[in-house]
Amino acid sequence: MVEKHGELIREAVFSKSGAGRSALTASWSRSLLVHGLDPEALHHRELADDMSCRQALEQFGALAAIADNAMNRLFAAVGSSGCCVVLTDATGLIVARRGKPGDDESFREWGLWRGTDWSEAAEGTNGIGTCLVEQRPVTIDRAQHFFHRNIAMSCMGAPLFDHEGELAGVLDISSCRADLTDSFPLLLRNAVADAAHQIETENFIGSFAGFRVIVGASKTSAGPELFAVDKDDLLIGATRRARRNHGLSRGTFKKLRPIRDVLEDAQPGPDLGAAERAELRRALAHANGNASKAARDLGISRASLYRRIAKLSLRS
Incomplete structure (x- = not known):
């Protein structure tokens, strides 16, 4: 079985057919040819120390607290379905996770644990590393993983971008259930993508x-x-x-x-009259139609206000 998985990947990577040029095959190709990984390899994953994880999380800044709340909401929705939720930095390092205690032993064994590197360079094609490379929501379902040791998992990752549009990390839902229906990963992918967009929105509004x-x-x-x-x-x-x-x-x-x-597609030249009209209307609206108060707010006399209203054909 292990050998067959490796053969399937190598056949797809070296195929000259159109089917061999899919996004999935492109990721397998990077894993095999660029990173020099072996799909049949078994190796012990090393965890980054706690300080490294804390420092990586600190790089998120204000986005970290927003992501923390979003992870809680997301896990409350999917945790009972045998899923865990993880947050990685832009290198693929898991810096935070949510999981049920009863599932922790299994997820730790599979490497879905704080301090694990899930970049493509380390783990080949997977929902986190491939998402980082392609910078779009990605689902890697079971045998689509590069390493045979990861084919029990279904991983749905969505990229997180900061308020300046820079890649900050990945929000991921992973499941190791063998009884997933074909539609369930799609539901999870939509859920994690929506959560990532909500994080970005809250962070952007807070940043400005x-x-x-x-x-x-x-x-x-x-x-x-x-x-x-x-x-x-x-x-x-x-x-x-x-x-x-x-x-x-x-x-x-x-x-x-x-x-x-x-x-605007059409970009007309500046219209000073329109700008002045808009400013006068805002001032009058703010003053509930009281011309004296509007004039004071604008720093002009009441007479000047009336002259400008007349010139612009406004009603006071």
Whole structure:
């Protein structure tokens, strides 16, 4: 059985057919040819020490507390189904996990434990390492794993990106149940992807507390499209999805750029009249239509306010 698994992988990797060029085969190829791993190999996994895990977790910053709460919610939903939930850093090191005590011995034996390296370089094709490489939600179901020793598992990983769109780690649900139906991994994949998106959203909003956050129009399952703007509607931040959809690089945020230049296909020249009209309307709305109060808020006289209202054909 072990030899057959290895033969299947080698046959797919060296195949010249179209079927041999799938995303799964590409990961097997990296494992075999780039990392030099042997699918039949059996070796003892070494755990990173507790200090290394703590330091890795500290690199998450504020995202760590958000992820911790999300892991609790996710485990409450799937823990009774024989699953564990793990969080890794951007290198594939498991820095936190949730599991039922009765399942801990099995998961520890399988390496789903704090301090284990699940990068592709260490474990070949798997739901964590392959997710890190491809930076998208990934399901590696049983015999899709590179190592034969891992084929009892089904692993569903989703990447986590920080408020600057950088890869921070992976949120993963793993199950070692042999009686999983074909639809169950898909449900788990959707659950972990939704949880990862929620973490990213909460972290982004928290990172730009005090600023306005705008939700983009993109309706996909690839993550939140959010933008942060200052009081003058100048762009100061965006999630990874927003950056990818609108061609925003790190350099974009080093210079001032109006959000309308990003979100509008047509980019008309500045309309000072429209800007002034909007400011007057906001001031009047804030003052509940009281012109005197609106004028004070704007730092102008009541007479000046009335002249501008008349010029712009507004109603006070």
